[in-house]
Amino acid sequence: MNLRKIIGEDIYWIGINDRKTQRFENYLPLPYGVTYNSYLIDDEKVCLIDTVETGSSAEFLRKIKHVIGERKIDYLIVNHMEPDHSGAMGEIMEMFPEIKVVGNMMTLKMIKAFYHDFDENRFQAVKEGEELNLGRHTLVFATIPMVHWPESMVTYDKTEKILFSNDAFGGFGALNGGLFDDEVEFNDFKDEMRRYYANIVGKYGMQVNKAISKLGSLDIKYICPSHGLLWKEKVGTVIKLYSDWANFIPEEKGVVIAYGTMYGNTEKMAEIIAKELFDSGIKNVKIYDVSKTDSSIVISDVWKYQGLILGSCAHNNALYPKMLPVVEKLKNYGVKNRYLGIFGNMMWSGGGVKALDSFAAETKGIEKVGESVEAKGAPTEEIISKLKKLAKEMADKILA
Numbered sequence: 001m002n003l004r005k006i007i008g009e010d011i012y013w014i015g016i017n018d019r020k021t022q023r024f025e026n027y028l029p030l031p032y033g034v035t036y037n038s039y040l041i042d043d044e045k046v047c048l049i050d051t052v053e054t055g056s057s058a059e060f061l062r063k064i065k066h067v068i069g070e071r072k073i074d075y076l077i078v079n080h081m082e083p084d085h086s087g088a089m090g091e092i093m094e095m096f097p098e099i100k101v102v103g104n105m106m107t108l109k110m111i112k113a114f115y116h117d118f119d120e121n122r123f124q125a126v127k128e129g130e131e132l133n134l135g136r137h138t139l140v141f142a143t144i145p146m147v148h149w150p151e152s153m154v155t156y157d158k159t160e161k162i163l164f165s166n167d168a169f170g171g172f173g174a175l176n177g178g179l180f181d182d183e184v185e186f187n188d189f190k191d192e193m194r195r196y197y198a199n200i201v202g203k204y205g206m207q208v209n210k211a212i213s214k215l216g217s218l219d220i221k222y223i224c225p226s227h228g229l230l231w232k233e234k235v236g237t238v239i240k241l242y243s244d245w246a247n248f249i250p251e252e253k254g255v256v257i258a259y260g261t262m263y264g265n266t267e268k269m270a271e272i273i274a275k276e277l278f279d280s281g282i283k284n285v286k287i288y289d290v291s292k293t294d295s296s297i298v299i300s301d302v303w304k305y306q307g308l309i310l311g312s313c314a315h316n317n318a319l320y321p322k323m324l325p326v327v328e329k330l331k332n333y334g335v336k337n338r339y340l341g342i343f344g345n346m347m348w349s350g351g352g353v354k355a356l357d358s359f360a361a362e363t364k365g366i367e368k369v370g371e372s373v374e375a376k377g378a379p380t381e382e383i384i385s386k387l388k389k390l391a392k393e394m395a396d397k398i399l400a
Contacts, residue, residue: 006179006230007160007222010136012040013230014063016056017174024084024172028199028296032192033174036084037226039164040067041157044135045074049155049164050226054087061091072096075124075132077139078103079166080152081110085226090115093122100124102132104143106151131158144168144211146204154215161221168211169238171196171228182233189229193238195300196227197245202303203333205246212243245303248337248365253398254284255307258298259343260291260320260352265378266313266345269387272379273309273343276388280395282307295325302335307398308366309341309390310359312352319355327359336365339397341390342372350374369394 006013019033036052038060046068052060064073073096078086081103089111093099101111102124111118126132132139137159144152147168155164171193178184201208223231223238231238244251255277261267267289274285284305288298302308310327312320319327340360344353353374360368370393375383 004179006039006224007162010042011157011160011162012042012063012067013179013224014038014040014060014067016052016060018053018056019174021055028172028195029294030172032172034172035175035227037170037224037228037230039224040064041134041137042067043137045133046071047075047077047132047134047137047139048073048092049077050079050085050166051076051088051092053084057088057091060088061095073099075099075134076101077155077164078107078111079155079164080149080226081107081114082149082167083114085166086111086114102126102141104141104151104153106145107153110149110151142214144207144214146207147211148201148204148207154211156218156220161219163215163218163220163223165223165225167201167226168208169223169231169242170225173228175229180230180232181238184229186229186234191300193228193241194245194303195296197242198300198303198333199296199329202245202299205248205334208242208246212239212246248303248335250306250337251304252284253282254286254305255282255309255394255398256286256288256298256301256305257309257311258288258290258293258323258326259311260313260315260323261289261311261345262313262315262320265375266311266343269343269345269373269375269379269383270309270311272384272387273311273341273391276391277307277395280392281399282395290320290322290326295329298326299329299333302330302338306337307339307341307394309343309394310356311343311345312356313344314346314349314351314353317349317351319352323352327356331359331363334365335363338366339369339394340366341369341394343374343387343390344372345375345377347376367397369397 015037039049041047173192259270370390
């Protein structure tokens with residue numbers, strides 16, 4: 001049975017590795033799976049911190065029984081009511097009828113939305129900074145609203161200096177034996193951590209900054225999130241990454257080229273731009289065909305690199321449909337501190353480049369580089385020259 005004492009003699013990871021679910025929230029691909037991390041503190045009072053999604057509850061309940069036998073669970077801490085965290089909550093309440101469900105007042109509203117017959121007498125409301133004593137362990141609570149739901153909170157174990165951080169500092173990817181960052185190769189998880197942040201939390205950078213500021217006074221030895229790796233060696237590193245991502249600070253010099261093409265001419269234009277970028281000194285160039293690459297991967301690399309060049313053919317006088325998810329998410333998330341170049345293709349009346357130009361004009365915080373380049377059919381020598389000029393101007397901006 002995959003369960004493990006993680007800190008001291010009485011704190012267990014009883015989470016679930018999910019390698020079967022194909023899409024997180026039914027739209028984000030999970031090529032490496034995902035974890036639902038749950039924690040059990042086996043103290044004088046037994047405390048469960050979050051549960052798992054519904055489909056994983058049988059194994060989850062077996063793990064609990066393996067640790068505590070016939071003892072009861074006294075408290076269930078609900079840091080977050082999203083169903084991938086609270087899916088097994090109903091079964092826990094049924095199995096342990098005397099359990100106290102602990103959360104803030106916003107949590108209670110959401111519990112009642114998911115469990116209409118929930119008995120409020122089973123709920124114990126906690127306020128900011130309030131403590132809960134389990135015996136050896138003392139827990140304290142802090143809200144982190146909109147990271148990334150209104151009721152989101154974290155739980156801090158004062159005894160072992162553990163931050164049970166909810167969705168903050170989490171990532172995609174199932175765990176392959178090792179749980180802590182010092183047991184695995186960090187870079188194997190970093191891209192999936194960024195993809196998680198960019199697509200799940202990325203819209204709420206201001207709230208992330210507030211949460212980091214609020215938690216900054218805590219002495220944190222371990223961070224135990226609800227998804228992905230547990231942090232011990234790289235606590236400072238992961239907090240710095242979240243701070244940089246919240247402020248749209250790029251990790252590396254590089255350019256993402258994302259394009260939509262029907263018959264290959266917009267793709268040819270992307271290749272010309274990529275070659276000129278490389279020849280101009282940009283060694284990190286990522287080219288994505290948005291019809292083949294999920295938008296979440298493109299969005300993740302937009303967080304990583306400072307340069308972004310979008311290209312679209314015209315489709316019914318509008319933006320190519322597969323480019324829409326990329327543009328709409330960037331617009332919704334308020335991307336900033338990026339350089340943007342635009343190119344595309346048309347035959348009679350255009351529409352793709354026009355839509356990308358509108359996106360550039362509407363999105364504050366990005367700087368448009370050069371002139372938009374629009375070809376009619378196959379790129380001519382004149383168009384090729386304009387594409388190279390656009391690439392050179394982008395390279396100069398990034399390398400300055």
